[in-house]
Amino acid sequence: MKIYTSRAVLSKFLLTQQSSKKSVGLVPTMGALHKGHLSLIKAAKLKNELVVCSIFVNPTQFSDPVDLAKYPRQVESDIEKLKVAGCDILFLPEVSEMYSKDEKWHIDLNGLDQILEGLVRPGHYQGVTQIVKKLFDTVKPDTAFFGQKDYQQYMVISEMVRQYSLPLQLIMCPIIREEDGLAMSSRNIYLSEDQHREALALNKGLQLAASLFSSSSILEIKKKVLQFLKNEPGITLEYFEICDSKTLKTVEEKKPGNLVALIAARIGSIRLIDNILLG
DSSP states (O other), X not given: OEEEOOXXXXXXXXXXXXXXXXXXXEEEEOSOOOHHHHHHHHHHHHHOSEEEEEEOOOGGGOSOHHHHHHSOOOHHHHHHHHHHHTOOEEEOOOHHHHOOTTOOOOOOOTTTTSSXXXXXXXXXXXXXXXXXXXXXXXXXXXXXXXXXXXXXXXXXXXXXXXXXXXXXXXXXXXXXXXXXXXXXXXXXXXXXXXXHHHHHHHHHHHHHHHHHTTTSOHHHHHHHHHHHHHTSTTEEEEEEEEEETTTOOBOSSOOSSOEEEEEEEEETTEEEEEEEEEX
16 A cells, blocks of 8 residues: 655646546545445445545544544554555645645535534534535545445535536445444444443434335424424533435425434534435
């Protein structure tokens, strides 16, 4: 596996590969890799001759400097995991490589950054689109792979790709869960045993919504799931919403096409998200 820290050097190398018609898949990450990330590497390998994984803890998507400082960094173990997974290239830049001083960025995301996660984390998706656009410009991938767990992020990046007419395909890969059902997240390592057990309520709430979907109205589903979560210990709910899977607008009644149920909660100080497709 080749490791690059320079945008210019990586771009130059990939240009030689792409000129010989080798397809390139990109898996952007912030490190602390788990099986969910590695499933994206596997999916990228199936579709491309070269797989690039980036590891960059992006400061512009954190509104809380404490959260940024606490984000897990495990580069040495990440490198070993990527080698075992068969990743071809790791892009591992410093902040100074990705950002110039006082750099500004804003993109109109048609309101996708103002709802759900955007309400709780103002400016988050501006930071996400800023760094992902830089990664796309550097790597120029044919395909880019993202996990369903960050469903809203996938929608936001899709909107950015549409607006800039970027010549690449986005692929959303299924959520990878631990054996007990907890969605894999880099933040899970901070959960105590008791908190891990309490965090299972997120997936249980989503599974309850799925089980009720054929027999109950949207309002009934939300009422029952919210009551379930209210009775679960250790959970501080931030939101539970059922939305149109293509627009993320909340819905009050069933309609043709898929819906998505999304949840965010804190277990102690650890913030987790999850979702499930309905219909």
